[in-house]
Amino acid sequence: MFAHPETSVFSSWTDEILVAGEWRRGGGDLVESRDPATGEVVHAFHGASLEDVEAAVSGGLAAARDPAWRDLLPHQRAAMLHRIGDLIEERADLISAVQTADTGKTRKETRALALSAAGTFRYMAAALETMEEAVTPQRGGSLTMTAHEPYGVVAAITPWNSPIASDAQKIAPALAAGNAVVLKPPGWAPLVSLLLGRMAEEAGLPAGLLSVLPGSGSVIGNALVAHPKVGKVSFTGGTTTGRTIGRVAADKVMPVTLELGGKSPTIVFPDADLDQALAGVLFGIFSSSGQSCIAGSRVFVHADVYDDFVDRLVEATRKLRVGRGTDPDTDVAPLVHHRHRDEVAAMVDQAVSEGATVLVGGHAPEDRELEDGAYYLPTILSGVTNEATICRDEVFGPVAVVLPFSSEEELVTQANDNEFGLACGIWTGDYRRAYRVARAIDAGTVWINTYKQFSISTPFSGHKASGLGTEKGREGIKSYMRQKSLYWDLTGEPMPWGRH
Known part of the structure; x- marks a missing residue:
């Protein structure tokens, strides 16, 4: 069953999931993780059932209410998060190998994701230790203050494009806040989440606080x-x-954090360092094989440099190496699943039928060594307007559209003319223009002369259809807590009411 020696870690728990502190066979359907590079089964096991959901939620609520967890002081809970972070870092190579086998991503990227997850647990630990409540200004005879308390059980639902980093961005702040977490990992890439459950258990996290x-x-x-x-x-x-x-949450009157899709613009002005811009645009769309909500998939290039820049972009794209994630020379690895690869190909074919021109790519590689994998060549399209379907819908693959623009006003209008508002990249040598355009673009994150750079200390959110709520940053913990106000009478006097 185990096509990769590095995934032999699963052989000792062949058919188990984590349910309220117990490793047991899931009551649901068989789940198969397949290596996107070959189509071979990496690991097969039974997933969760509705009965497992009930047990995980009920067990999680009991664990969250247990004084052994509920009454821990912040620095004590932070110590637990530090231990989890340390274990993740110690086993970064194993995590990287398992995630590459599960998702197809390059080992360089999966190792970086593992280290990012370790950093997330450590940052949230530090933020927890230094988090303060507020004593609010008195407006009468009472001392007034605020307190933040956990919700109890948080459901975390994560995507397949960066499993362990996404897991950490939800689990770490939710645990820091005092909650239990029920994690629903992606069906196409669940293995690292199960491995993380093992490491949390080894770090001493009380049973029931994390289910996978x-x-x-x-x-x-x-x-x-x-x-x-x-x-x-x-x-x-x-x-x-x-x-x-969101509709279900509205009926429950329940808070949600939603980090959703994107169709992010990348903007190249004529005064940009074109070498720097070229490298940034390539990285922004083709790293992670384009499987990123923040991928810079709409490339707006000023008319004065459009022809030259696009020629250079096409030539550089053609030189990108497509191959297995285990090959250190690979630039663009396979997509996560053959079905997803076919969906990406269908969107490109539709764009061509609507008038797009394929400048490079546009099909699966013809290399026989890659024919069994879920590969798709890095692709650049032109010849369409911002109103084309390929410029409106998220592809989630290695596909970019180049679009010329003539003025800053025109550029801002087109960049914002989309239902999404997740990210944006700006390439210019003019700091005034950079600030002006960055403030005018309707997006949660804007990079200036860089792209896809993240910090756990910096909040991340989406505008419009790209999301609701904020992750990361010092306030990331409080997003998993309810606020309570306390009034303490200081006068000792009875309420001045009803006395005649």
Whole structure:
């Protein structure tokens, strides 16, 4: 069953998931993780059932209410997060190998994701130790203050494009806040989430505070969102699913954090360092094989440099090496699944039928060594306007569209003319222009002369259909808490009411 020696870690727990502190066979359908580079099964096991959901939520609520967890002081809970972070860093190579086998990503990227996850646990630990409540200004005879308390059970639903980093961005702040977490990992890439569950257990996290329930989003995910004992849902994924979660949350009057899709513009002005811009545009769209919500998939290039820049972009794209994630020379690895590869190909074919011109790529590689994998060549399209379907819908693959513009005003209008508002890249040597355009673009994150750079200390959010709520940053912990106000009478006098 184990096509990769590095995934032999699973052989000792062949058919187990984590349910409220117990490793046991899931009651759901068989889940198969396949190596996108070959199509071979990496690991197969039974996913969660609705009964597992009930057990995980009920067990999580009991664990969250247990004084052994509930009454821990912040520095004590932070110590637990530090231990998890340390274990992740110690096993970064193993995590990287498992995630590459599960998702197809390059080992360089999966190792960086593992180290990012370790940093997330450590940052949230530090933020927890230094988090303060507020004594608010008195307006009468009472001392007034605020307190923040956990929701109880948080459902975390994560995507397949960066599993362990996304897991950490939800689990670490939710645990720091005092909650239990039920994690629903992606069906196409669940293995690292199960490995993380093992490491949390080894670090000493009390049983029940973390469950890992692989399975169908339409069954397990929906059950978690609708469960009356789940106090908050944090979801990263597609906008259509996010809207469905939002409707259920509205009926429950439940808070949600939604990190959704994007169709991010990357803008090249004529005064930009074109070498720097070229490298940034390539990285912004083709790293992660384009499987990124923040991918710079709409490349706006000023008319004065359009021809030269696009020629250079096409030539550089043609030189990118497509191959297995285990090959250190690979630039563009396979997509996560053959079905997803076919969806990307269909969107490119539709764009061509609507008038787009393929400048490079536009099909699966013809190399026989790659024919069994879910590969798609890095692709650049031109010849369409910003109104074309390929410029409106998220592809989630290595596909960019180049679009000329003539004026800053025209550029801002086109860049904002989209339902999404997740990210943007600006390439210019004029700091005044950079600031002006950055403030005019409707997006949660704007990079200036760089792209896809992140810091756990810096909040991340989406505008418009790209999301709701904020992750990361010092306030990331409080997003998993409810605020309470306290009034303490200082006068000792009875209420001045009803006395005659």
